[in-house]
Amino acid sequence: xxxxxxxxxxxxxxxxxxxxxxxxxxxxxxxxxxxxxxxxxxxxxxxxxxxxxxxxxxxxxxxxxxxxxxxxxxxxxxxxxxxxxxxxxxxxxxxxxxxxxxxxxxxxxxxxxxxxxxxxxxxxxxx
Amino acid sequence: xxxxxxxxxxxxxxxxxxxxxxxxxxxxxxxxxxxxxxxxxxxxxxxxxxxxxxxxxxxxxxxxxxxxxxxxx
Amino acid sequence: xxxxxxxxxxxxxxxxxxxxxxxxxxxxxxxxxxxxxxxxxxxxxxxxxxxxxxxxxxxxxxxxxxxxxxxxxxxxxxxxxxxxxxxxxxxxxxxxxxxxxxxxxxxxxxxxxxxxxxxxxxxxxxxxxxxxxxxxxxxxxxxxxxxxxxxxxxxxxxxxxxxxxxxxxxxxxxxxxxxxxxxxxxxxxxxxxxxxxxxxxxxxxxxxxxxxxxxxxxxxxxxxxxxxxxxxxxxxxxxxxxxxxxxxxxxxxxxxxxxxxxxxxxxx
Numbered sequence: 001x002x003x004x005x006x007x008x009x010x011x012x013x014x015x016x017x018x019x020x021x022x023x024x025x026x027x028x029x030x031x032x033x034x035x036x037x038x039x040x041x042x043x044x045x046x047x048x049x050x051x052x053x054x055x056x057x058x059x060x061x062x063x064x065x066x067x068x069x070x071x072x073x074x075x076x077x078x079x080x081x082x083x084x085x086x087x088x089x090x091x092x093x094x095x096x097x098x099x100x101x102x103x104x105x106x107x108x109x110x111x112x113x114x115x116x117x118x119x120x121x122x123x124x125x126x127x
Numbered sequence: 128x129x130x131x132x133x134x135x136x137x138x139x140x141x142x143x144x145x146x147x148x149x150x151x152x153x154x155x156x157x158x159x160x161x162x163x164x165x166x167x168x169x170x171x172x173x174x175x176x177x178x179x180x181x182x183x184x185x186x187x188x189x190x191x192x193x194x195x196x197x198x199x200x
Numbered sequence: 201x202x203x204x205x206x207x208x209x210x211x212x213x214x215x216x217x218x219x220x221x222x223x224x225x226x227x228x229x230x231x232x233x234x235x236x237x238x239x240x241x242x243x244x245x246x247x248x249x250x251x252x253x254x255x256x257x258x259x260x261x262x263x264x265x266x267x268x269x270x271x272x273x274x275x276x277x278x279x280x281x282x283x284x285x286x287x288x289x290x291x292x293x294x295x296x297x298x299x300x301x302x303x304x305x306x307x308x309x310x311x312x313x314x315x316x317x318x319x320x321x322x323x324x325x326x327x328x329x330x331x332x333x334x335x336x337x338x339x340x341x342x343x344x345x346x347x348x349x350x351x352x353x354x355x356x357x358x359x360x361x362x363x364x365x366x367x368x369x370x371x372x373x374x375x376x377x378x379x380x381x382x383x384x385x386x387x388x389x390x391x392x393x394x395x396x397x398x399x400x401x402x403x404x405x406x407x408x409x410x411x412x413x414x415x416x417x418x419x420x421x422x423x424x425x426x427x428x429x430x431x432x433x434x435x436x437x438x439x440x441x442x443x444x445x446x447x448x449x450x451x452x453x454x455x456x457x458x459x460x461x462x463x464x465x466x467x468x
Contacts, residue, residue, distance in 0.1 A: 025446035092366025151456035
């Protein structure tokens with residue numbers, strides 16, 4: 001097979017031609033790509049100092065997943081007309097409180113919204 | 128400015144590289160996937176790393192090597 | 201024999217005591233899996249991270265390229281720097297120049313050479329299949345920025361007061377969702393049209409549509425090496441056709457996104 005790259009040197013890897021595009025947009029691209037990076041599932045750190053936060057992140061991600069799925073289900077039923085006004089009100093209040101609680105927990109563990117987003121492959125992002 | 132452009136250019140190249148070498152490629156056995164309804168939700172690397180792009184850019188990436196410090200208990 | 205990744209070493213230390221009584225950590229740093237190479241292979245590939253020499257572990261038609269990582273535990277040079285990333289990439293690309301290659305994730309280490317050998321044995325079938333899949337192919341990256349179309353103003357009117365708080369909350373969630381979907385539809389249409397044009401030039405794709413509001417597309421394409429120039433030309437042409445979007449293309453890269461690690465060792 002014909003060699004893909006001739007004599008690699010470090011300067012060639014950094015060579016601008018590796019990336020091509022509208023140079024004016026580079027700064028914006030960096031900004032957006034970094035946001036995507038944050039949203040990707042990260043490995044957990046076994047370092048005890050970080051372990052708690054890593055596990056908290058995992059648990060909260062699962063809890064948030066459930067909350068969002070349930071909320072979507074409630075909305076579907078509401079739009080489908082199979083809920084009484086009173087039920088809608090109770091569900092709405094319950095989900096409102098859950099969202100507030102999640103916000104609290106995120107603050108306690110120092111996590112941002114993006115930290116809890118995960119990519120579900122063919123289903124897209126969690127939220 | 129030329130220097131400004133070089134920095135921005137380099138940032139973008141580095142981000143593209145990070146996106147690949149840190150998140151993709153062959154991983155070693157010992158990983159655990161949690162599946163719900165046949166959708167793989169969470170991927171836990173027992174080879175545990177925590178990294179953010181900022182950390183990497185500042186040169187503070189803590190890789191698996193650092194765990195060796197704890198090995199002498 | 202149980203091969204544990206080095207990361208478990210706090211609990212199962214891999215230690216060798218040197219006469220100086222400073223415990224040392226040893227590990228095998230993995231760069232790539234490749235086809236069993238020619239004898240002069242290493243002379244063409246160069247040095248690894250921290251200028252460590254490279255080694256090849258062979259099993260059947262497969263080879264793992266690694267460095268013997270040996271460092272005293274008190275050494276704070278465990279922190280990886282940007283130069284390490286670039287060296288990792290450089291090594292992989294040099295290996296690629298010699299034959300079909302699967303890049304390893306940065307930081308992948310195994311306890312010892314026996315474990316590396318075991319890796320090749322246990323995953324021989326998958327590695328062989330993946331190598332065949334990426335042979336003669338490279339990865340091209342594409343990202344597109346746009347200004348998201350504004351949502352219709354009149355949707356806000358539905359969210360009037362007069363609703364009780366709980367119901368209002370749910371209505372707001374519906375509104376949010378509708379706005380997201382309103383943006384998603386044109387995004388998906390555009391990406392589908394783009395990929396229809398690129399379709400003759402790529403073999404496979406991994407993509408995210410709207411990973412952020414402004415990032416319309418983030419994609420990696422598996423492209424036949426011989427078609428890289430044509431692919432780049434086509435992307436440039438598309439970029440010129442859509443001046444209100446910003447295109448960012450990168451590559452060629454080793455096929456990072458197309459390594460199929462479908463190996464869960466446990467399922468919950």
